[in-house]
Amino acid sequence: MSAMTDPFEPSDTFASPGAFVHPALFYRDEREYVAGTVPFVRGALEAGDPVAVAVPGENLALIREALGDGADAVKFLDMRKAGRNPGRIIPGVLRAFADTQPSGRRVHIIGEPVWAGRSPTEYPACVQHEALINAAFQDRTVTILCPYDARRLDEQVLADAYATHPTVIPSGSAAELASAAYAPDAVVARYNEPLSPVPEALVFAFDAETLSHARHVATGEGARLGLEGVKLDDLALVTAELVTNSVVHGGGSGVLRVWDEDGYVVCEVRDKGRLTDPLAGRRPAPRDQRGGRGLLLVNLVSDLVRVHTGEDGTTVRCWFAR
Numbered sequence: 001m002s003a004m005t006d007p008f009e010p011s012d013t014f015a016s017p018g019a020f021v022h023p024a025l026f027y028r029d030e031r032e033y034v035a036g037t038v039p040f041v042r043g044a045l046e047a048g049d050p051v052a053v054a055v056p057g058e059n060l061a062l063i064r065e066a067l068g069d070g071a072d073a074v075k076f077l078d079m080r081k082a083g084r085n086p087g088r089i090i091p092g093v094l095r096a097f098a099d100t101q102p103s104g105r106r107v108h109i110i111g112e113p114v115w116a117g118r119s120p121t122e123y124p125a126c127v128q129h130e131a132l133i134n135a136a137f138q139d140r141t142v143t144i145l146c147p148y149d150a151r152r153l154d155e156q157v158l159a160d161a162y163a164t165h166p167t168v169i170p171s172g173s174a175a176e177l178a179s180a181a182y183a184p185d186a187v188v189a190r191y192n193e194p195l196s197p198v199p200e201a202l203v204f205a206f207d208a209e210t211l212s213h214a215r216h217v218a219t220g221e222g223a224r225l226g227l228e229g230v231k232l233d234d235l236a237l238v239t240a241e242l243v244t245n246s247v248v249h250g251g252g253s254g255v256l257r258v259w260d261e262d263g264y265v266v267c268e269v270r271d272k273g274r275l276t277d278p279l280a281g282r283r284p285a286p287r288d289q290r291g292g293r294g295l296l297l298v299n300l301v302s303d304l305v306r307v308h309t310g311e312d313g314t315t316v317r318c319w320f321a322r
Helices: 030-046 057-073 086-098 123-136 155-164 184-190 208-224 229-249 294-301
Strands: 023-027 051-055 075-078 107-111 142-149 167-169 202-207 253-261 264-271 304-310 313-321
Touching: 023 030, 023 155, 030 051, 030 057, 030 107, 030 142, 051 057, 051 086, 057 075, 086 107, 086 123, 086 294, 123 155, 123 184, 123 304, 142 155, 155 184, 202 208, 202 229, 208 229, 208 253, 208 264, 229 253, 229 264, 229 294, 229 313, 294 313
Parallel strands: 023 142, 023 167, 051 075, 051 107, 107 142
Antiparallel strands: 202 253, 253 264, 264 313, 304 313
């Protein structure tokens, strides 16, 4: 078998039984993209293993076309929709697929959460997601291949990919190499950066006595700014979850802000609590679990979630497209 036919045959070093495998694939054009992803999918199908592809729509079409009839056995998701909020990808895309597969089979997923066009506001959440995949799937029999457009993405994005993936496949190469820069915990900490200053906004200080009023304040302002229907319901749900979390876990009170920003309604809740678990809100909740779904629901329904936590408290900021 030639090197370009199946560049993703696991090595003994990086894919021992039961080990999680998480390589970054660097590509520069459509040919390299297809050569790197399609053999990965075909290899999984030939082994009888489940495989999902969650990439932007234009790349989804490339893989689907190259697979031909084999595409019928693959689960396809447009990452621009399913992964618009990076905080949703682990519970709502990756775990949602992996956790429903038969035991004893290696699960194969192609996930492309970072693409040219992601905004500077979105990117910190993207790179933290890529770092946290390693903790979320530790010791799982899962392989997640993450393509990166080496021609169109910024150099810092490519450098971060080396830090969030234990192995990398350079552009034009079939070799899976260990990344000397791998340091996912450091990446999570580095991108736990203070959020941008809040522009002119509605401000409402709340405590246990004013929880329900906080939700009405947020939805009233959201409606005034143009949210309606399901999006307005989502804002109400997120506000209720965040302010309740602040009262229960964040010192008993907090500050709610709502404002308009580039076609989005933004809701922010700040309190004196400190979020110490970076995977909070990224784990699917067991069916028999009572409570503990607040941040998960926030991630699942928001278009973007950014979090900053420090010595003086935690800020959670959520975006809803109008």
